[in-house]
Amino acid sequence: MTSKRPVIKRHFPSWQVVTEYGESDLRRVLDDPNMIAHERKVRACVANARTFRDTVKRHGSFKAFLDQHLPSGSFEDLMLLKELLETTFAYLGGVTVYHFMTDIGLxxxxxxxxxxxxxxxxSLLDNEDQLLKSIMEGRRFAAGHRTTDPLHRHRAGGIRPSSLARAGHSQGRVPECTTLRCVQHSPALWASCFGQRDCGHT
Incomplete structure (x- = not known):
């Protein structure tokens, strides 16, 4: 995917540009042999650019939209926001939406x-498909959680919390200086189904 980023950015330079794409623009993107050959993803990027535009118009900024749905910054708020993003934006799957939320500092x-x-x-998961439980375990590591179970402490002792989750913004609203600050100038959300990131504030 990394090797495709230059061509993705060439076709999707900003969400403002992409909101104006018509069928001929979509065909041009899809006909590029260097582009990802997945029509549903390409169309989702255009649809998401328009959804993003409409969200900004209604709320003033995308950050304001997110803050509205993170009143306390609780885990419940995070999961409700995750569900809202998945149901609002096209082709934004469970893993990808977590990636976006991580990128903006949640x-x-x-x-x-x-x-x-x-x-x-x-042995923290019963199987590798337990996404929600993996999120919960990641938060436990990030918070420096230790159980009274010595076997659990032994298993977890060799893992640095910073390597598993970002704990810098565990309280309150979305931080100002994150990818979210630049999301209106980059395709970080509406092209996130490609895993694209473009932010100078890192």
């Missing part, structure tokens, strides 16, 4: 195959 981790396999081998 206290979750992306439960990809590596993380789920690791947690499963540590």
């Amino acid at each position: 206290n979750v981790l992306k439960p990809d195959r590596v993380i789920c396999r690791l947690f499963h081998r540590l």
Whole structure:
């Protein structure tokens, strides 16, 4: 996917541009042999650009939209926001939405195959498909959680919390200086089904 980023950015330079794409623009993108050959993903990027535009118009900014749905910053709020993002934007699957939330500094981790396999081998998951439980275990590590179970402490002792989740913004609203600050100038959300990131504030 990384090798495709230059061509993705060339076709999707900003969400403002992509909102104006018509059928001829979509055909141009899809006919590029260097582009990802997945029509549903390409169309989802255009649909998401328009959804993003409409969200900004209604709320003033995308950050304001997210803050509205994170009144307390609780785990319940995070999961409700995750569900809202999945149902609002096209082709935004469970793992990808966690990736986006991680990128903007929220206290979750992306439960990809590596993380789920690791947690499963540590006997923290019953199977590698337990995405929600992997998020909960990641938060436990990030918070420096230790149980009274000595076997659990032994299993978890060799893992640095910082390698599993971002704990810097575990309280309150979405932080100002994150990818979210730049999301209106980059395709980080509406092209997130490609895993694209483009933010200078890192």
